[in-house]
Amino acid sequence: MLHVAEAARVSVATVSALINGTATVSPELSQRIEQAIRDIGYKRNAIARSLKMGTTRTIGLTVPHITNPFFTDVVSVIQQAFDRAGYAVMLCCTDEDLNTQDDQIRLLLDRMVDGLIVARVGDGAILKRIVDDANVPVVLLDRICKGIDTDAVVLDNQRAVFDAITYLINLGHRRIGYITGTSDISPMHDRMAGYREALHAAGLPIAEELIRFGNFHEIDGYNETMQMLSSHDRPSAIFSANNPMVIGTMKAIRDIGLSCPEDISVACFDDFPWSDVFQPQLTTVAQPVQAIGEQAANLLLDRLAGNRDAPPRKLLLKGRLMIRNSCRPLGAIAQSVSA
Amino acid sequence: MLHVAEAARVSVATVSALINGTATVSPELSQRIEQAIRDIGYKRNAIARSLKMGTTRTIGLTVPHITNPFFTDVVSVIQQAFDRAGYAVMLCCTDEDLNTQDDQIRLLLDRMVDGLIVARVGDGAILKRIVDDANVPVVLLDRICKGIDTDAVVLDNQRAVFDAITYLINLGHRRIGYITGTSDISPMHDRMAGYREALHAAGLPIAEELIRFGNFHEIDGYNETMQMLSSHDRPSAIFSANNPMVIGTMKAIRDIGLSCPEDISVACFDDFPWSDVFQPQLTTVAQPVQAIGEQAANLLLDRLAGNRDAPPRKLLLKGRLMIRNSCRPLGAIAQSVSA
DNA sequence: AACGCTAATCTAAACGTTTCGATCATGTCA
DNA sequence: TGACATGATCGAAACGTTTAGATTAGCGTT
Missing domain, CATH: 3.40.50.2300 (Response regulator)
Structure with missing residues (x-):
């Protein structure tokens, strides 16, 4: 971005303003900047942006086994939903193991994911602590958890x-x-x-x-x-x-x-x-895998859109014989x- | 980290040195710092770290469909391998669509993934351009690509x-x-x-x-x-x-x-x-899904470990009737x- | 006692953005 | 003509780390 600014003989602030549309910039400078962006092949560094903005537009998703066709399908639906919304999803498989799960959630939180969808494993005590002090919206998938009072979508x-x-x-x-x-x-x-x-x-x-x-x-x-x-x-x-x-x-x-x-x-x-x-x-x-995946994604996207304080929502879906x-x-x- | 440093009455540099083991710090300060970390519940911000270090310890993985059992299995194996190595994996499904794939790869590169495993879709021209000017190791999975001369693991x-x-x-x-x-x-x-x-x-x-x-x-x-x-x-x-x-x-x-x-x-x-x-x-x-996934992961991990200039390696595995x-x-x- | 060596610690710059407030030219109005 | 609002642009701080190089303290030598 610095290089772009230099090449276009403007300040970085102006480049940023143009890219994000956060302020009006004159047609003349716009043109010079756009040209410079093309010339240099500039790509915005999302990491730097995340650091400044405090949001990564990335969510974490953990499931016990992706090879279980139920989870395969749900993961697929969730991935599509977040893809549409411009989010990336980090996928973890816990292999039905409590320690693995804790490690992976910590890994995800370290990376400052904006939200978490978790098909939890084992007892929820540690998960609860982890999730509590990382201040990130969580939706529980398929499996609810006694200690954790948060959004959830499960089957009856x-x-x-x-x-x-x-x-x-x-x-x-x-x-x-x-x-x-x-x-x-x-x-x-x-x-x-x-x-x-x-x-x-x-x-x-x-x-x-x-x-x-x-x-x-x-x-x-x-x-x-x-x-x-x-x-x-x-x-x-x-x-x-x-x-x-x-x-x-x-x-x-x-x-x-x-x-x-x-x-x-x-x-x-x-x-x-x-x-x-x-x-x-x-x-x-x-x-109803499609519905489960979509509802889970929607619950989280809603929180991410700013609706932080709504009371926890529990969705109970019906199976079909x-x-x-x-x-x-x-x-x-x-x-x-x-x- | 600043708060930890203040609480422990040391500089942030010392805290960093202790956390990363990059320099020796006296037992006394170590103790104070560790105490402060616990008190505050400090977690390192991996985003800031990535910005400074230029590495995210995250890789991107794109496949056409995760519901295709072949890809399900391979994704599972790859995910496990990178999990062991301390990497996170961002998963994208291209739905066998060229534009989706290009968008997703750009999304991944914006997020500064350290490497890419791609089961590509369609003609490779754009993929090639994208990958060329992001200077990131790529391994091709299941599907090779004329224009792109890089590591690959495919079946005969x-x-x-x-x-x-x-x-x-x-x-x-x-x-x-x-x-x-x-x-x-x-x-x-x-x-x-x-x-x-x-x-x-x-x-x-x-x-x-x-x-x-x-x-x-x-x-x-x-x-x-x-x-x-x-x-x-x-x-x-x-x-x-x-x-x-x-x-x-x-x-x-x-x-x-x-x-x-x-x-x-x-x-x-x-x-x-x-x-x-x-x-x-x-x-x-x-x-041999296990082998395919592991080989792909190993090829990429090897590049990530610094082996950047080795000539492209093509692995050809055998199917079994x-x-x-x-x-x-x-x-x-x-x-x-x-x- | 002066010197240098080592180990421990710190200061400050850098990573690449966003954004607040300042600056400056331009045009409008009294 | 002077005051002032408006719009465009910029300078600089901030986000939370890492790290090179500076500083300091402690110690053994001569």
Whole structure:
């Protein structure tokens, strides 16, 4: 900018005024400056600008795993929204690890991001402290957090799983396996509540040996399914509370020599784009990823636009049960269907 | 930092020296400074630091679509690698659009990223200009670019498709449909060359009506497949040159009332994690995503570590044909197999 | 006691912007 | 003609660091 100013024989203040349109500059000087900018190939240094302005037009986004198709989609939507608004997004994947998450958030805050969208991991105490004293708007995504009272967009997880399990019950299933992630994050907690509520509403007992905890990965789904299916009193249906784990479930079913839905019915949380193309076509709970991403982006953009003091807004979106062919009717119900 | 210095009754230079370990500071002052840092809750402002140092410890990463599982995986690997190295990554999705890409790269360069990993889109002329006068190391990912002579890691696409098509030919297929993206990017060009080479090597004619161009999306795969299958002389196998389009192909096959592999064989480029769980299990060309991501990250990290003048390094990785059950033997070959 | 050496600390300039207030020419009005 | 508003331009400080070079204090030598 200094060089431009010299070349155009004006002060840097004038160059800045022209570039930002913050003051009128005469046509003559404008012309000289623009020429100089072209000649020199000048590009404004956004870092210097950020330092002076106190804003980076960059936001931080952390998710547990970008390879989980739910997060892939949401990240994609959020990225597009901020791109449109002229913001850059720094992406971090916490790998479902608390320390990684804390480090990454600190990294983002060091870099003076203007805002944060966080699908948090683990207990919120440290996150809360970090976020509190960095004075930056935060929106919680997918997972709310007890200590942190801020904007959030989440699914009505309990209701969604309630519907799914009730569907299985109505098909005649009585022993329904449930594979979940560690329940220290809200969706897992709420989904489990939906499971229990559905069984309870139908007057069915809750068999604790059918509730299995994994660590969100395919391998966990595989292991837990293997164990369940090896028991002599195996379930007739399995619901997986997340998407990567259901792949493991399907592999376990295959490896153990059973087939779905003939021998065992399967449903899971989170839809994927190819779910109605391959067999079996999985029955899933679909989240409105587009809406989730857009709402999260909008909440943050609204704060960034200056609306700092509005009370925290919590958005609760509804899931949708996508019924396909991976669950089959059982017993009397099967009879009446085939009759 | 000024506040810390005042609270500890030292100069800012001393504080800086302690924080960065660039000079020895006495135990006594160290203690006072550390105490002040804790009391005040001081965090270094990375923006100011970047301005002074001329480095942001941030890199830019642009891909066409993050929802394409190939790019999802590669992005994930790259993100992890830079995370380990203490770099942040700014992610942009160009949506396969040239102007979007140019805008985003400018955005990244404005923000003074230290380096760039680009899966480019369209013709490289503008990209070249942009990259030339920003003096930043660039590594090309998945797609090389005529004008730009820089580090790159790509697959041996021609060979990979040659192998896949040859496999189909050996199964007895003679009319093999080929669905590709616009061939102005290198992988599509090279894959097509592999297709033609394989047919040629087998002495088969090339039926131009079986070569269909889409725009990388599922819907394109759907439309092109529909057209191919509606012809009276339809192919016995279809190869899709990218992953999202094959979903469209499968949907078209389903909607038209055919089934795979009984009526039509299907194979495609890019593997996905669930490909051996659902039916049909697609035969695919798997890219070594882990290696691709790591190599790209390493090339860039090496440049960032100071190795600026080494000649451009081109890494050519090998694909792997994952044979599953979506392609069936035909004619005489089928006879001999079943005999 | 004077000297030089080392280690610890500080002063101040620099990075590239934005912006406040000052300056200055020009035209308007009484 | 003098006072004054207006519009264009500029000078300089500020944002929060890093760092080269200056300064100071402490110590061992001679």
